[in-house]
Amino acid sequence: MGDFNLALVIVAIVVCVLVFLFNIYLLVNYQHPDDANQAYFPKFVVVLGLSVAAISILMLPADVANRQACRHAIYNGACNFTLPMRDLWLAIYIVDAVLVFFVIPFAMFYYEGDQDKSVGKRIKSALLWVITTAIVCALVLGILYGLVGKVDFTVRHLSSSTTSFPTSWEFSSSQQCIGSGTHQCSAYSASASSEKTWTMRTTFPEYVVALATIVGSVLFSIFGGVGIACLPLGLIFSFIRRPKAVITRSQYIKEATELGKKARDLKKAADALHQEERSGSKGRKWRKNVKAVEKELLQLEDDVKALEEMYPQGEKAETTWALTVLGYLAKLVLGILGLIVSVAWIAHIVIYLLIDPPLSPFLNEVFIKLDDVWGLLGTAAFAFFCFYLLLAVIAGAMMLGLRLVFITIHPMKWGATLMNSFLFNVGLILLCSISVIQFCATAFGYYAQATAAQEIFGHTLESLRGIKYLYKYNVFQIAFIVLAGLTFVYYAAFGWRRRRPSGRFQLSS
DSSP, rough: OHHHHHHHHHHHHHHHHHHHHHHHHHHHHHHOOGGGGOOOHHHHHHHHHHHHHHHHHHHHHHHEEEEEEETSSSGGGGGOOOOOOHHHHHHHHHHHHIIIIIIIHHHHHTTOTTTOOOHHHEEEEEEHHHHHHHHHHHHHHHHHHHHHHHEEEEEOOOOOOOOOOOSSSOOOOOOOOOSSSOOOOOTTTOOOEEEEEEEEEOOHHHHHHHHHHHHHHHIIIIIIIIHHHHHHHHHHHHHTTOOOOOOOOHHOOOOOOOOHHHHHHHHHHHHEEEEEEEHHHHOHHHHHHHHHHHHHHHHHHHHHHHHHHOOSSSSHHHHHHHHHHHHHHHHHHHHHHHHHHHHHHHHHHIIIIIIOOSSSOOOHHHHHHHHHHHHTHHHHHHHHHHHHHHHHHHEEEEEHHHHHSSSSOOOTTTTTTTTHHHHHHHHHHHHHHHHHHHHHHHHHHHHHHHHHIIIIIIIIIGGGGGTHHHHHHHHHHHHHHHHHHHHHHHIIIISSSSSOOOOOOOOOO
16 A cells, blocks of 8 residues: 555655646747747746646646545545545645736736836836735635535434333334434434534635636536537538639639738737727727727638648648648547547436436546556546546637637637736636536546545535525536537538638728
């Protein structure tokens, strides 16, 4: 047992180092050339935030493996070699909350500050915004914790008399208690009047995690529900809409000319908006036009990329076209595999969470059988399903950001991502990662039973006063399934169509 725990610690350290190095690799390759050799503090926050999000997702499989290390102990407290998972969970999510609500907003305000101002003034301006936010958050959290920061556990009050130790036990359906008298000692046959509510105050760190989970659950239900469908279907329909053959030079010149006209229109619109910003007229119409320009600019970039794919140039044009074809085939394969995982997720939610009692443990049983094949195989599959859910959240946010006016677009593009977009997406990932863990701890409760995560996100969170009804009636799970179904219908109806090129762009008057 000691060797297994030592291996678990070594694996945990190695994984943390690999996650940190991989996030540095992502930052270096995704960052915009304008941010090269500068904006070091936002970059540090990005790497730290991504590392915390990834480690928090991996902590649930580690929690399961940690529990399995004590499977021979009579009870969990008898095992002295396990990792302090409860303390680690609270620490990682307090860091998560601090990053989301304080550090990332400060980094964004600092990065987006007026470049003409000195560093000191930009720091001062960012601190004023963050301190104001901190005061408001502290007041709200303090008031809520003081008023409703309690958990209400529903328990059954059972009792029985005492008697001398007999030589034989005589129990029956009519005599279930020791001795005579009116006692309720059987939970199965006890009346409804035996139910009592046991109230206790939760700890403040657990309450902060719970509220952050609620905020994240709202975003998770929306973005995750949409993303669980659009992530695989987007890849599949990208293959369906792929360019079938290389176009002629005359067609390329015609398309390039049209894109050039559109680029000039967008530049004029951007200059006009910049002039309005300098004059101070940043009203509702201005923000709407900025959103429209951003959307058209992203579509223009996609059109340019599509045109380059249809007419590869240079000495290695044939090789480029072959790689393009292979890329779309890879999207098809990944899309089909993703679709299988998405359908498995949705089926598991319906079978195990929405139907009471559950029809089957489903994926829980699959993970257990995989563990029987090899010790960490089920844990690895468990981690994959949790990570897939986080990828679905990111895909859903990207899709809705391009289609809804009230969501700011922060696209992630290889070699062209500004730090404010990086910070926004890291904040979104961090906020939703809490809910992904809570959702996985609930969805895989049979596999992850007796873990510290289930204790925090299961018993405490689902019994918290004022919040427990959201989980009692499966509000977030139902919203997730409904949005996933609507997205499947949307892609089935419109996903196969090619986007029609828009006409000349004009600002709304």
